[in-house]
Amino acid sequence: MAPVKVEFPAKLLRRLHGIHRQKHELSSQLARGPRQLKAGEAMVAKAQAATEVIKESLKKAKLASDEKQLQLKSREARIEELKAKLNMAASNREFDTFKEQIAADHQANEVQSDEILESFERIDVLHEELAAAEAELKKQQDDQEARLTEVEERLIVVRENVGHVDAQLADAEKKIPSAAMDSYKRLVQSKGEEALAPMEVDSCGGCNQTLTTHVLDQLRLSIMVNCPNCNAFLYISEDNRVS
Numbered sequence: 001m002a003p004v005k006v007e008f009p010a011k012l013l014r015r016l017h018g019i020h021r022q023k024h025e026l027s028s029q030l031a032r033g034p035r036q037l038k039a040g041e042a043m044v045a046k047a048q049a050a051t052e053v054i055k056e057s058l059k060k061a062k063l064a065s066d067e068k069q070l071q072l073k074s075r076e077a078r079i080e081e082l083k084a085k086l087n088m089a090a091s092n093r094e095f096d097t098f099k100e101q102i103a104a105d106h107q108a109n110e111v112q113s114d115e116i117l118e119s120f121e122r123i124d125v126l127h128e129e130l131a132a133a134e135a136e137l138k139k140q141q142d143d144q145e146a147r148l149t150e151v152e153e154r155l156i157v158v159r160e161n162v163g164h165v166d167a168q169l170a171d172a173e174k175k176i177p178s179a180a181m182d183s184y185k186r187l188v189q190s191k192g193e194e195a196l197a198p199m200e201v202d203s204c205g206g207c208n209q210t211l212t213t214h215v216l217d218q219l220r221l222s223i224m225v226n227c228p229n230c231n232a233f234l235y236i237s238e239d240n241r242v243s
């Protein structure tokens, strides 16, 4: 059975494909906005988490430092007690024992003092790190806020453009030959912009299938041809018009 030859002008196919491509681009733009916002939210959350980690370290470092200072003080108090006992020592032996204890406590406190100084330095460093992390968090939050405004504004424009493009498409689709309408609608429904494909030299621009001379001849005569491989509506692109 010989298929019915339907005339489907290349100019109309080119226009339809152009509009479908714009629609595709606009829908990617619509999807891009929320994706950007989600990525931004993740960066804010990451900066927030980094801040919390440093805050926690700082809290622990302060507690440890306080603990060491308390130990130092209680040992100092004990040294004072021992000194008082020293003066009232009942024997030389007791005197020596107190003296040894005082010396040991002194020694321990010297080490403790060094450790306390180190803990102060550590706390200073953590304070600096916290300030930097909080600045980064603030920056990420500000960036996200700006992004939100920017994406919202951009989406308004994109949605407007979708409206224009849909109107153009409706207009162009009125010119589609009625015999082609059903398969066009079905194909667009399932393949979107890939429902149409330009002929590239001698192959389908959609799937690269090499086309027969017969197909090329039909196309030159503006007869509707679908790619035998991907089924797209084929058309001669501007570049190939003369050949």
Ligand SMILES: [Zn+2]
Binding pocket: 197, 204, 205, 206, 207, 208, 209, 227, 228, 229, 230, 231, 232
């Ligand atoms: Zn194809």
